[in-house]
Amino acid sequence: MAIKLLATSDLHLGRKSASIPGNVPEASTRCSWERIVDYAVTHSVDALLLAGDIVDQDNRYYEATGTLQQGFDALGQAGIEVFAVGGNHDHDVLPQLLRHQSNNHIHLLGTNGRWETKTFVKNGQEIQFAGWSFPAGSVTGNPLSGFDTAPINNQLFTIGLLHGDADMAESNYAPVPLDHLIKTNIQAWVLGHVHKAQILHRNDPLIFYPGSPQALSAKETGPHGVMQLTVDNDGEIKISHIPLSPVRYEHIELDVSHVSNRDDLRKTITGGIMDHSASLDSEPGQQGYLIFDIGLTGEHTDPVKIRAWSEDEIEDYARETAGGTQLLVRKTSTNVRPAVKDLAAWANDPSPVGKLAETILAIEKGQSSNFIEELVAAWKTNAKELQQAGVYGPLHASERLENITEKQARQYILKESRQLLGTLLAEKGDRING
Ligand SMILES: [Mn+2]
Known part of the structure; x- marks a missing residue:
């Protein structure tokens, strides 16, 4: 047997992904929250781990809390527990939300900036979580400097939850040296704050950012989703990325040296977009958006014309893949070398x-x-x-x-x-x- 966990952070409930036209539900981060809850329930996940900034600071009371609570309720009905820490965006809203609702299956760890541990048992297998939450909107000190190993049971597999900036000493968001995380005698660290999914340390301990489950802007290219962890009886841990974001942003470059008319350019753009979307390991899937920034490169006798044509071409550009993904172009930029003799x-x-x-x-x-x-x-x-x-x-x-x-x-x-x-x-x- 093994314990199955989903880890995520930086959902920013209340915000919308940029550059999606119209008022479609997929733009809202609510979409990813519903997908996460749905995935956890249908795949019989044992616990969901939230590493901070689940709720966006600017929209924290408006639509976010109700949405979050609905998900918590669905998880509770499925017997799924939640272990969470607060980030710089939701340090104040999470404690309030959890105080007023019947959320016994939600465990907010380390409030007031003090480390806290909690154990979790399933079929006789016991693991523990250690977490620290932001006490305020910014923290300039290393949160691990107040880390006390005393409450940690060294016999148990331990997962640390922390929102912070790894190896960014000047950060105002809980800068934490990677070396310090490695030396804590904790077997896995789930970090929040950085929106790009990345594994900082593979083994002993595993240290990773699950990244934001929903890409929020063209700056957040590539796949976004959650990390799935399984911890078996021997303490062996497996990690995999589950793409769930309804939107994915991509930057591509297309050579327009051969283009001699509008039609050529149209074919180049559409062909480039289709080829790239086919090459991706994960499209956003049904009712999802793949949004491109296109750089036009190469050498041409008339870069000005190329630019004008491309601007006409991408206006209201919309295609669809066989899988139902909407293909859009956010912008093109022309970096074409003038073909000067x-x-x-x-x-x-x-x-x-x-x-x-x-x-x-x-x-x-x-x-x-x-x-x-x-x-x-x-x-x-x-x-x-x-x-x-x-x-x-x-x-x-x-x-x-x-x-x-x-x-x-x-x-x-x-x-x-x-x-x-x-x-x-x-x-x-x-x-x-x-
Ligand atoms: Mn943050």
Whole structure:
């Protein structure tokens, strides 16, 4: 016999996945909560583990709590227990919700920032959970520094539940060194806060982020779902990812060098989308959405036209796979190299076209110039200001722009230079031809 568990975090009940048109139920994270509960009941799961941020801070009283309670009730009727810790978003709402309802099968561990353990028994097999909940909306200290091993029974298989930022010392969301988690004498750690599913440590102990069960925006590409764990009598643990998200975001690149008319471009886009969706290990499935960001690449004599055609093409773009998944395009970006006969010759020209040609060639060769250095510095300053702007303040570190790097700056400048050169050459061509 074995104990079967489902682990999840960061559902953010009350929020909706971005870029889904209309007011469809699949956009709401309620959809994933219902899928999780349904999966737990139909697959006879023994317990559900929630590692924080199940309820979204901004919508915590509006629609989220009723939805959460309905799921808890269905789990209770099926005899499924829930072990949970609070995260930075739901540190206050979970204790309130659990106080006022008949939720004896729901165990919120480690309230007030104090570690707590609880055992779980099934068919004579006993395991224990150790958990810590956020006492407030942010925690700058390592939550494991207050970790007391005394209440832990070392004879039992132990699973730790913690919402926090592994190996992010500067984080305001319970930064915890991975080394510290490894040394705790706990056999498995279920972590919350990071939305991408990832296994940080395979064995002794197993340490992982199950990730958010529902992808919330185009930044959260790839499969999202829950982790299933089985713990057998000998303490052997197996882990597998169960995709449940009704929406999946993908970024793809398509070469448009061969495109000579609108029809070619349409075929390229549709073909690329179909090929990519067929290649995925998991589509969102029935009544699900696969939403693409498409980067157009290659070399073309008229990148401006490519861009205009692509914008027409993706407006109201909608297809469907044989499996019933809705295919949508959120946006295209054009990074097409202008097919200029002799970019190197242009590079000596004193005109703006020449300056752009020189810049493109230098970045492509990994070289630099004073002009490029100035652009990189300006880009970095702007990116930093954008990142620190008030509107981004409430976002988690994991939701912010990626770190501002030299490489990103150069890629951005290369893309914009190509775009601008294409535009200038197209205008030149218009004048000559006109
Ligand atoms: Mn969080």
